[in-house]
Amino acid sequence: MKLAVIGLGLIGGSMAIDLRKAGFATEIMGVDINPDNAQEAYRLGIIDRIETLESAVPMADMVLIAIPVDKVLDSLIRVLDLVSDQTTVIDVGSTKKVIGSAVDNHPKRRNYISAHPMSGTENSGPSAALEGLFEGKINIICDQEKCGPQHLAFAEKMFQVLGMDIAYMTADDQDHSTAFISHLPHAAAFALANAVLDKEDRTIIFDLASGGFNSTVRLAKSSPEMWGPIFQQNREYVVESLEVYIKHLKAFKKSIESDPQQMMALMKNANRIRGILDGENDSLVKNEKTIVKLYTK
Amino acid sequence: MKLAVIGLGLIGGSMAIDLRKAGFATEIMGVDINPDNAQEAYRLGIIDRIETLESAVPMADMVLIAIPVDKVLDSLIRVLDLVSDQTTVIDVGSTKKVIGSAVDNHPKRRNYISAHPMSGTENSGPSAALEGLFEGKINIICDQEKCGPQHLAFAEKMFQVLGMDIAYMTADDQDHSTAFISHLPHAAAFALANAVLDKEDRTIIFDLASGGFNSTVRLAKSSPEMWGPIFQQNREYVVESLEVYIKHLKAFKKSIESDPQQMMALMKNANRIRGILDGENDSLVKNEKTIVKLYTK
Numbered sequence: 318m319k320l321a322v323i324g325l326g327l328i329g330g331s332m333a334i335d336l337r338k339a340g341f342a343t344e345i346m347g348v349d350i351n352p353d354n355a356q357e358a359y360r361l362g363i364i365d366r367i368e369t370l371e372s373a374v375p376m377a378d379m380v381l382i383a384i385p386v387d388k389v390l391d392s393l394i395r396v397l398d399l400v401s402d403q404t405t406v407i408d409v410g411s412t413k414k415v416i417g418s419a420v421d422n423h424p425k426r427r428n429y430i431s432a433h434p435m436s437g438t439e440n441s442g443p444s445a446a447l448e449g450l451f452e453g454k455i456n457i458i459c460d461q462e463k464c465g466p467q468h469l470a471f472a473e474k475m476f477q478v479l480g481m482d483i484a485y486m487t488a489d490d491q492d493h494s495t496a497f498i499s500h501l502p503h504a505a506a507f508a509l510a511n512a513v514l515d516k517e518d519r520t521i522i523f524d525l526a527s528g529g530f531n532s533t534v535r536l537a538k539s540s541p542e543m544w545g546p547i548f549q550q551n552r553e554y555v556v557e558s559l560e561v562y563i564k565h566l567k568a569f570k571k572s573i574e575s576d577p578q579q580m581m582a583l584m585k586n587a588n589r590i591r592g593i594l595d596g597e598n599d600s601l602v603k604n605e606k607t608i609v610k611l612y613t614k
Numbered sequence: 615m616k617l618a619v620i621g622l623g624l625i626g627g628s629m630a631i632d633l634r635k636a637g638f639a640t641e642i643m644g645v646d647i648n649p650d651n652a653q654e655a656y657r658l659g660i661i662d663r664i665e666t667l668e669s670a671v672p673m674a675d676m677v678l679i680a681i682p683v684d685k686v687l688d689s690l691i692r693v694l695d696l697v698s699d700q701t702t703v704i705d706v707g708s709t710k711k712v713i714g715s716a717v718d719n720h721p722k723r724r725n726y727i728s729a730h731p732m733s734g735t736e737n738s739g740p741s742a743a744l745e746g747l748f749e750g751k752i753n754i755i756c757d758q759e760k761c762g763p764q765h766l767a768f769a770e771k772m773f774q775v776l777g778m779d780i781a782y783m784t785a786d787d788q789d790h791s792t793a794f795i796s797h798l799p800h801a802a803a804f805a806l807a808n809a810v811l812d813k814e815d816r817t818i819i820f821d822l823a824s825g826g827f828n829s830t831v832r833l834a835k836s837s838p839e840m841w842g843p844i845f846q847q848n849r850e851y852v853v854e855s856l857e858v859y860i861k862h863l864k865a866f867k868k869s870i871e872s873d874p875q876q877m878m879a880l881m882k883n884a885n886r887i888r889g890i891l892d893g894e895n896d897s898l899v900k901n902e903k904t905i906v907k908l909y910t911k
Contacts, residue, residue: 498827502830506830507866507880509862511880512794512859516794529799530795533829536829538887556867556871558809559867561812563864564809565808568805573856580845581842584841586807587804589807590810590835593811
């Protein structure tokens with residue numbers, strides 16, 4: 318299978334590595350607006366050759382678009398304008414509604430799979446690409462009824478080759494849920510880093526930074542070029558999630574100031590996250606069966 | 615060296631494991647108000663025998679107090695009332711000012727080392743104890759001029775055996791810095807968990823929870839029995855840190871709503887945390903030399 322990867326960063330690079338290793342992609346063409354990135358991906362053996370979007374797409378069986386979300390729409394339209402009926406096109410950005418709506422009337426809409434593989438690290442660029450980044454994680458496919466069945470099946474196969482479970486939902490639901498469980502933690506980490514950097518005696522503080530701080534603030538190392546467009550494109554839901562979060566922070570602060578019993582109750586409630594994330598709560602276990610029940614095609 | 619450990623949880627248990635392994639402690643007595651914890655620590659081989667505070671302390675060369683901070687003062691006074699001139703007493707809780715002030719006039723004040731080894735996990739109890747938990751981390755010693763030189767030297771040796779660097783500062787500075795780099799991230803994680811749990815369609819959300827969410831919210835699994843007293847005892851500085859954080863969250867939210875350029879600037883500022891935490895910034899490198907320069911005895 319000939320694969321064209323547009324955007325050779327953490328996500329596109331990691332997908333290419335695993336798809337080649339599994340034998341799913343036998344030839345990988347790389348496209349990147351940054352020639353240094355393209356060269357680096359080639360040097361690292363992630364891609365077989367560097368192409369332009371226009372030269373790669375007509376030769377590809379599958380096109381992956383893995384670029385900042387403010388750049389996706391332009392590239393997606395250029396790709397859909399070029400593809401044959403047989404080529405499957407997948408965009409893997411974190412926000413789906415704006416982009417999906419904009420191509421609803423494109424004659425090749427059925428070639429397009431709107432997806433969000435939920436994995437990543439705080440690093441970026443081809444050298445950040447990792448083997449096995451998606452193993453055991455969840456990929457969201459949005460508005461699957463708009464996809465041609467052969468394209469949907471091909472994309473599903475590809476995500477399964479990466480070791481991913483698949484959840485199906487509307488682009489609106491995905492943007493709302495993702496605001497809370499991915500975009501909010503990133504915004505919270507950026508603000509936490511800024512709050513601590515705001516302190517004057519920062520040398521003292523960072524000399525003391527322990528594991529708890531590092532893991533909480535890790536996401537604040539993320540790329541503004543990737544995250545700025547996500548916050549903008551999902552502005553409504555991200556702002557909602559920040560408002561809910563600020564409300565809970567204020568309630569917690571108030572309880573520390575004047576209501577120790579309420580403070581204990583709030584922490585005990587927060588502790589429930591352990592059972593839920595660790596799958597100890599049966600009704601919330603993360604498995605394919607649950608997801609398929611929730612999001613039947 | 616005969617060691618008495620009062621409080622056989624994550625911190626006390628982990629210290630006992632490493633001090634025995636290094637041959638620093640040759641006999642370890644365990645004290646815990648919870649008989650199940652004591653039995654478990656014994657069963658796990660963390661301690662040699664179970665004692666009461668009153669029976670263990672007179673036999674010990676060193677006493678470690680590793681219990682929730684609201685319980686420290688009572689135990690510390692009971693210990694200081696019992697010790698000979700030769701016994702070194704170390705309290706390793708996260709807040710130091712309230713406890714330190716309360717024993718300033720105790721006749722055995724010079725036996726007491728006010729310390730905060732900055733390491734931990736979100737788990738608690740003897741079974742959470744880990745080998746190497748403190749290796750490469752920083753221990754704070756507060757108001758060291760109040761300690762007898764032989765007790766200070768013995769405590770410093772013990773923290774070095776654990777593989778820790780030592781920073782020296784006033785109890786007030788430690789409580790202020792620790793509010794920002796440890797207590798605030800915990801409060802932020804509790805509130806983040808509550809914000810996401812607040813969503814009605816939680817099954818959907820948690821099925822999607824990806825690595826970024828998990829690492830940010832990890833601290834929300836922490837024990838309320840440990841953290842409640844910390845927030846209460848360091849209330850003033852914790853509330854200050856939460857106010858600074860909420861201010862930065864609001865500024866970030868506002869920038870997402872109406873000022874994309876400012877949003878990018880705020881993320882770029884937050885990115886500076888990478889260089890600082892990873893030690894890329896020479897002036898802020900975390901090493902013993904820097905610390906000793908900052909906190910000369």
